[in-house]
Amino acid sequence: MAATVTIKDVAREVGVHPSTVSRALDPARRERLGEPVVQRVLEAAERLGYRPDVAAASLRSGRSKLIGIVVPDIANPVFSPIISGLERALSARGYALIVADQRPDRTGGNDLVQMLIARRVDGLVLANVALKDDAVERCLKAQIPVVLVNRSEGESRVPSVVSDDMAGMMLAVEYLIASGHRNIVHVAGPQSLSTGMLRRRGFVAAMRAAGLDPDVDDIEESAAFTREAGLPAARNLLARRPDATAVVAANDLLALGVYEALREQGRRCPEDVSVIGHNDMPLVDLVNPPLSTVRISHREMGERTGALLLDLITGTHQGALQIVTSPVLVARASTRPLEG
């Protein structure tokens, strides 16, 4: 078997003490050592094929070079690019990523954060916080660096990386208004999530700014950010407001639910009703009709989350703790100007 080569073997090979090898291998503390020794250690380590034992290092130093991320669903097209971007940022700096999936059916969901902490992760990313979430409390209490991504908390107690959800929704509404629409309604996301609440606020703000004061009838809250939840929500909304000429959905999946509801009623998109989504997830440019939406770069959010978290861990962070990225409107064929 490949007898695992330890720091001791390298030390014996070079003729120095293990502690010297340890120092020589760490770029930070290498400075205090003599140049020739460092070279010999490096050469020997390379030659013997030395790989540090992360477990041992972690045990002694308390640092694991591991980051944990908790997501509601790995396969969700919103979260998978976030994970991807995060992994990229982390691996570039020698960190690895543990992914934990917070499905509702999971026994004691709160255990997830505990589990990751028990694994001694150096930092944590939460992609699933609600506006009021005790997972954040637990991280705070555990003194562990944590960054929220995609969704933020009610009170901003911890750093976060999010899209400007209000602004994104305002872009969508303003675009419709500029196209002549006045009877605009909103399929909102769950109001327990920042994305649901802020997008709804953006809707209301943009409508008011145009002198259109939306009332409760103009908004229907969906049970989840899914196609399945979008359909009944859209049905209700369209029944209440048959005169609506445009529907703004809180995300793309909900917008696809709206498509289905319209189809059920025999109304056409965009001829009868314009629809606009949020996220610009893959393939929505190919659905029928191609969906107008608000584009968010989830991958970029993941990358910036990683950079922020690592800076926090190493204590080198400077700059804002609340990072907000700017979404852009992508107009496709599901929206059209209202004819006079």
Added chain:
Amino acid sequence: MAATVTIKDVAREVGVHPSTVSRALDPARRERLGEPVVQRVLEAAERLGYRPDVAAASLRSGRSKLIGIVVPDIANPVFSPIISGLERALSARGYALIVADQRPDRTGGNDLVQMLIARRVDGLVLANVALKDDAVERCLKAQIPVVLVNRSEGESRVPSVVSDDMAGMMLAVEYLIASGHRNIVHVAGPQSLSTGMLRRRGFVAAMRAAGLDPDVDDIEESAAFTREAGLPAARNLLARRPDATAVVAANDLLALGVYEALREQGRRCPEDVSVIGHNDMPLVDLVNPPLSTVRISHREMGERTGALLLDLITGTHQGALQIVTSPVLVARASTRPLEG
């Protein structure tokens, strides 16, 4: 600060030796202990909020309860459900998952497997092997349990969980033939991957079985399993075989590339040309026209991969080492019978 409570604290609390606590906490070796002691230990551990230090346990025991997975792209709709299913199977048994993304731009891709091994993972899942891949060699040499998923190796040296790619493609072709099509062509995937090669073989086999002997002109190999690669491949193929009435693509993204090529040429799907894909990824039921395809349950593959790997690790495995799942045909609107 939350002074981390160790096994020693629990031992002191109960009035026993640390080793006793260690045994009491392990369901396997608990049997050999007295009932009352076990109870008191469990109670004390619970009360003090004891969390085992995985790093310490890993160092001593050599087991990390970590599994690594290497994927070509986390955000790919084929691989993200695999990761999701895998994570579910693993977490149910106390294992956590480290995800590593094997992007082409990565410096020294082979380091990924090494990196995971250096982190002392108990097992490895490779979702990105080519037919001839030295990553497998390295795992074999490192004596580490490994399972391939989605793609298999040329020589079956290691366990794998894959869809029956040949059979899936034959389903597609047979369906078209039964609908009256004869001039059927194939946009193949990269032949360096098992999915690309086996699906191509399935195409050839099904055609031959129907007495139609396809030649090289009927097949165009794409550079990658992407929409972008599908477009030029489809262009070439349709130029060579303008009389083709049906195109079978090696996966859904390639099929979407075929859509674009048809649109460029002003030909309609399915009126002029039927198209069929492979994978049944999310949203292909909503594109225009809804794509007929061969459905693979990637999530289930992920779950079975996890179960297999854990059985391998614990040495309790019995049964086949090559698991093959059966795909099903999903007929939608992109295919239609050929009118006599």
Added chain:
DNA sequence: CACTTGTGCGCAATCGATTGCATAAACCGT
């Protein structure tokens, strides 16, 4: 030339849990 200052490295304790072996107590049969 003695004496302080500094540099480079060795020493040994330590992180927390696991495990082979030792041992004391309980139990058994005759």
Added chain:
DNA sequence: ACGGTTTATGCAATCGATTGCGCACAAGTG
């Protein structure tokens, strides 16, 4: 009642790397 088992638990070494402390030896100072 006693030797021989069996059973339950204690003991201490161990995994591999990190790190505070301290010791040489060299360089610098009066």
